[in-house]
Amino acid sequence: MKAHVGPHHVLLLDLDGVLVDTRPVMESAWHAVQESHGIDVPFAEYERHLGRPFNDIMERLELTAVGGIHATYSQASVAAAQLARQFDGIAEVLHAFVAADWRLGIVTSKPLDRATPLLAQLGCPFATVRVPGGQGRGKPAPDPLLLALIDLGADPAHGTYVGDMAVDQEAAHRAGVSYIHAGWGYGCPGTPTPDIAQSPKDLLRLLDASHRSSTLVEGSVL
Numbered sequence: 219m220k221a222h223v224g225p226h227h228v229l230l231l232d233l234d235g236v237l238v239d240t241r242p243v244m245e246s247a248w249h250a251v252q253e254s255h256g257i258d259v260p261f262a263e264y265e266r267h268l269g270r271p272f273n274d275i276m277e278r279l280e281l282t283a284v285g286g287i288h289a290t291y292s293q294a295s296v297a298a299a300q301l302a303r304q305f306d307g308i309a310e311v312l313h314a315f316v317a318a319d320w321r322l323g324i325v326t327s328k329p330l331d332r333a334t335p336l337l338a339q340l341g342c343p344f345a346t347v348r349v350p351g352g353q354g355r356g357k358p359a360p361d362p363l364l365l366a367l368i369d370l371g372a373d374p375a376h377g378t379y380v381g382d383m384a385v386d387q388e389a390a391h392r393a394g395v396s397y398i399h400a401g402w403g404y405g406c407p408g409t410p411t412p413d414i415a416q417s418p419k420d421l422l423r424l425l426d427a428s429h430r431s432s433t434l435v436e437g438s439v440l
C-alpha cells in the first residue's frame with residue numbers, strides 16, 4: 219500500500235471520529251456531566267455539535283458555569299480513556315502516507331492533554347498538532363488549519379483536511395484546502411457534497427487520484 223505523491227503534500231487530520239473512535243469516551247464523560255451538574259441535555263444533542271471547541275458547544279446548548287462542566291468532562295474523559303479505539307487500518311494508512319513523503323498534521327478541537335496519548339498510540343510522526351486554546355478561533359473558522367499550514371511552511375493548495383463533521387468541511391473550505399469526509403466518522407458532510415472516503419484505506423485511493431490530476435494541470439501548457 220503506497221500513495222504515489224510528491225514531497226510537498228500535507229495531510230491534515232481531525233482526531234475524534236477520523237483516527238480514533240472516542241465516542242464511548244465522550245458519551246461516558248457527558249453522562250458524568252449530566253449527573254454532576256443536573257443537566258438533562260441528552261448526549262445525542264451534545265454530539266450534534268462535535269468538532270467545535272467545548273466552550274462553543276456549551277454556548278450552543280445554552281449551558282452556563284462552563285468552567286465546572288469542562289472540569290467534570292475532562293476528568294471523566296481521562297477516567298474512561300481506555301474505551302477509545304483506533305479505527306481499523308488507520309495507523310497502516312498514515313504510515314503509507316509518511317512513506318510517500320506526505321507530511322502529517324493534526325487539527326482537532328480536543329485539548330492537547332487528552333489528544334497526546336491517543337496520537338502517541340498511532341506511532342506516526344505528526345509534524346504539527348493544532349488544538350484549541352492558543353492563537354486564533356476554533357473550527358469552523360479556518361484559523362487552526364491555516365496555523366498548521368504555517369507551521370509546515372505549506373500553501374493551502376498543497377493541503378488536504380480529513381474530517382468527519384460539517385464544521386470540518388466548512389473550516390477546510392474557508393482555509394482554501396481540499397476536504398475529504400471520513401465516512402466512518404460521526405457526522406454527515408455539508409454541501410457541496412465532498413469526496414467521501416469509505417474507509418481509511420480509501421484515503422490512499424482518493425489522494426492518489428487528486429495528485430495525478432493536479433500534476434496534469436501543472437504540467438499542461440495553459
Ligand SMILES: [Mg+2]
Pocket residue numbers: 232233234235236268269381382383403
Ligand atoms: Mg471529528
